[in-house]
Amino acid sequence: MKLNPNFITHMSGGQYYVVSTDSTAFKGIIRGNGTTGDIIDLLKNEVTEEQIVDALFEKYDAPRDRIAADVSTVLTKLRSVGAIDGE
Amino acid sequence: MDSFGLTASGLTLEIQHRYKAMNRFCEGYRVELPLSSETEAAAGPAAIRPDAVISVTDEELEAERRRAEAIGRSFSMGYYEITAIFRKIAEFLPRTGRFLMHGSALAMDGEGYMFTAPSGTGKSTHASFWRKAFGPRVVMVNDDKPFIRIDAESGKAFVSGNPWNGKHRLGCNAEFPLKALCVLTRGEENFVRPLSREDAFPVLLRQVYRPSDPGMLAATLDLLDAFERGVKLYTMSCNLDPDAARTAYEGMRD
Secondary structure: OEEOOOEEEEEEOOEEEEEEOOOOOOOOEEEEOHHHHHHHHHOOOOOOHHHHHHHHHHHOOOOHHHHHHHHHHHHHHHHHOOOEEOO | OEEEEEEEOOEEEEEEEOOOHHHHHOOOOEEOOOOOHHHHHHHHHHOOOOOEEEOOOHHHHHHHHHHHHHOOOOOOHHHHHHHHHHHHHHHHHHHHOEEEEOOEEEEEOOEEEEEEOOOOOOHHHHHHHHHHHHHHHEEEEEOOOOEEEEOOOOOOEEEEOOOOOOOOOOEOOOEEEEEEEEEEEEOOOOEEEEOOHHHHHHHHHOOEOOOOOHHHHHHHHHHHHHHHHHOEEEEEEEOOOOOHHHHHHHHHOO
């Protein structure tokens, strides 16, 4: 899976924003913290959910199952607005 | 197909159009261009050359018609052309360090002030209170969708008029340095407070035009960051008392 090219990321004031172009059905804005930003950065290239969990487990000192749950939550949100292409 | 030059925000655009309504709509913003190689040669160095040529396809006109139909509205083809051309201009602006923001902009003593909020909050009403309170010191720049230009060298923001200035056609073909932007909310009492860039960004993001091209959208967000650095940001709770204008000015002028 990968970030839909009609969704761009932007960092401002310490917050990550995922913003869609005018050509998408989603007209809102997604905001998130550092972890969300890490996930979105990884989605700029083709990646699996497992690979995202691996990368964050490497970076953060937190239980793997909690990281996996956070990743799942963020991916579900991004999928719900059409921001992710592929499985 | 006819053509004319349109000037706004320091840009000159060649507008190619099918319907006469476009000509009338842009009154006050039109300029003669050399439209053929013969006239350009005759005009010599004084010829105004456009920064871009703006035209719309049949498909783009049809897309405007479908957008209107989706909300139960129906307009003339001339109206759809006016809207489609504006959309094309808005898509082009980020290439030039400019973007479009929804709001009411005025200039007081030569300095720009802009008010933004969701539709129906009272931006235009608030701007009318400024005109009533301060008379000829106030000039309306654009009551609906002004252009914002970020100067690449100084980082300063400038607000300017364009023909798409709202149903009452309030605006002028001029540019002013933008001193402050205020996010309006309806409230019982009038009070102004500074707004942090962090709090302002998501609010302003909802009021800027989002291009359909990802690269231009990214450029727009960078310009919005620069805008926040170059302009004082405020939020104001305001009621429908005309004194709201004086409260706003007193709160933002320093």
